Amino acid sequence: MAELTERGRRTRQRIVEETGRQILAAGIGGTTLDDVRAATLTSKSQLFHYFPGGKDELVRAVAEWEGAQLMAAQEPWVHDLSTRESWEAWRQALVDYYIGQGRWACPIGSLASEAAARNPELAAVVAQAFRDWGALLAAGVRRMQDAGRLGGHVDPDRVAASIMSAIQGGLVLSQPLHDPWPLEAALEQALHALDTPAPR
Amino acid sequence: MAELTERGRRTRQRIVEETGRQILAAGIGGTTLDDVRAATLTSKSQLFHYFPGGKDELVRAVAEWEGAQLMAAQEPWVHDLSTRESWEAWRQALVDYYIGQGRWACPIGSLASEAAARNPELAAVVAQAFRDWGALLAAGVRRMQDAGRLGGHVDPDRVAASIMSAIQGGLVLSQPLHDPWPLEAALEQALHALDTPAPR
Numbered sequence: 001m002a003e004l005t006e007r008g009r010r011t012r013q014r015i016v017e018e019t020g021r022q023i024l025a026a027g028i029g030g031t032t033l034d035d036v037r038a039a040t041l042t043s044k045s046q047l048f049h050y051f052p053g054g055k056d057e058l059v060r061a062v063a064e065w066e067g068a069q070l071m072a073a074q075e076p077w078v079h080d081l082s083t084r085e086s087w088e089a090w091r092q093a094l095v096d097y098y099i100g101q102g103r104w105a106c107p108i109g110s111l112a113s114e115a116a117a118r119n120p121e122l123a124a125v126v127a128q129a130f131r132d133w134g135a136l137l138a139a140g141v142r143r144m145q146d147a148g149r150l151g152g153h154v155d156p157d158r159v160a161a162s163i164m165s166a167i168q169g170g171l172v173l174s175q176p177l178h179d180p181w182p183l184e185a186a187l188e189q190a191l192h193a194l195d196t197p198a199p200r
Numbered sequence: 201m202a203e204l205t206e207r208g209r210r211t212r213q214r215i216v217e218e219t220g221r222q223i224l225a226a227g228i229g230g231t232t233l234d235d236v237r238a239a240t241l242t243s244k245s246q247l248f249h250y251f252p253g254g255k256d257e258l259v260r261a262v263a264e265w266e267g268a269q270l271m272a273a274q275e276p277w278v279h280d281l282s283t284r285e286s287w288e289a290w291r292q293a294l295v296d297y298y299i300g301q302g303r304w305a306c307p308i309g310s311l312a313s314e315a316a317a318r319n320p321e322l323a324a325v326v327a328q329a330f331r332d333w334g335a336l337l338a339a340g341v342r343r344m345q346d347a348g349r350l351g352g353h354v355d356p357d358r359v360a361a362s363i364m365s366a367i368q369g370g371l372v373l374s375q376p377l378h379d380p381w382p383l384e385a386a387l388e389q390a391l392h393a394l395d396t397p398a399p400r
Contacts, residue, residue, distance in 0.1 A: 029230020029316050104312065109372045113310050114227050127376035158385035161373060162366070165386030169369025172309045173361060176327035185358040186365030186390075193389055 012050040020062045028114045066107035067129035073097035081140020102175040134160040151196045159193045166190035211251040220262045228314045261274035272299035281340020304374040332362040344387035351396045359393045366390035
């Protein structure tokens with residue numbers, strides 16, 4: 001992709017974003033290249049120029065882009081998280097991001113459910129997104145410990161997994177209810193893991 | 201459906217189960233009535249005899265059946281939950297159920313993601329399944345409180361939502377990793393909400 005012109009880059013990005021929208025609305029199985037072409041006014045040869053691997057490659061590009069968006073929404077707090085206040089600012093930015101999506105869905109979480117059984121390469125992209133995300137949150141938990149705000153017996157990786165699970169599962173419950181309260185309750189409970197003080 | 205013979209009931213059930221398998225493997229969007237007919241060796245007229253509303257009605261029947269299976273897997277503990285031991289037996293039965301599915305997926309949770317935006321009637325079935333499930337778990341939390349094992353300041357509905365979110369989100373993370381550890385970490389953290397003793 002190094003040789004893409006600015007215009008080519010924009011066209012490629014337009015295709016990725018439209019595919020992401022269709023996947024959120026109809027699932028991977030319900031998304032067709034024909035629909036993507038129609039919505040982006042691109043020809044078959046254009047589409048395969050940018051994505052020689054066809055739908056599979058396009059869906060992976062969507063996963064990578066959605067993952068980058070999700071991480072960007074957590075800036076800059078996700079790189080700090082050394083205080084409870086920093087975690088709170090992070091939490092608020094993330095919840096605002098999901099609200100801004102217009103529905104209670106995590107693009108990466110939605111892909112995870114569809115990817116696991118059917119598309120091992122996509123599952124690998126999703127698994128890596130979760131690992132990268134978990135590593136950042138675990139680093140924050142360690143900063144809390146290093147600063148003496150959290151007991152050293154707490155396992156940073158398990159706390160990170162609990163918090164990510166609360167987000168994903170809270171969204172699963174909030175979606176059909178059209179109400180964010182399960183997400184907020186789950187995240188609050190998961191963040192209680194940060195309230196175990198270091199012994200004095 | 202009152203007039204179904206035993207044979208008719210079995211055929212209908214066979215169609216429901218096969219559709220559930222295809223939805224888990226390909227999503228609602230990737231499941232077609234033609235594929236279901238081929239796998240169950242049923243004719244178009246048979247299929248529409250049992251499901252006059254077509255695919256939408258069939259998918260709702262799958263959601264109801266999966267919801268019933270999920271609740272049955274939690275018997276009998278889900279009706280007790282008055283002690284930490286009862287919660288532990290419940291947790292184990294539920295995790296065994298998900299392992300027994302052969303993949304880390306909750307049939308109801310998977311439907312929730314696909315249903316919310318596209319199919320309001322299905323979203324209503326899924327929302328009701330979550331509400332029924334949450335009501336049982338909240339009743340267990342109240343039994344813990346009535347027995348003096350848990351503080352009265354704890355909100356049973358929020359605890360129930362946290363626990364269900366940990367399950368759903370833990371599965372979302374466990375799927376692409378092919379490893380149940382995020383589910384176990386998330387559920388352990390959510391169940392800590394039950395460890396707040398009543399003041400003496």
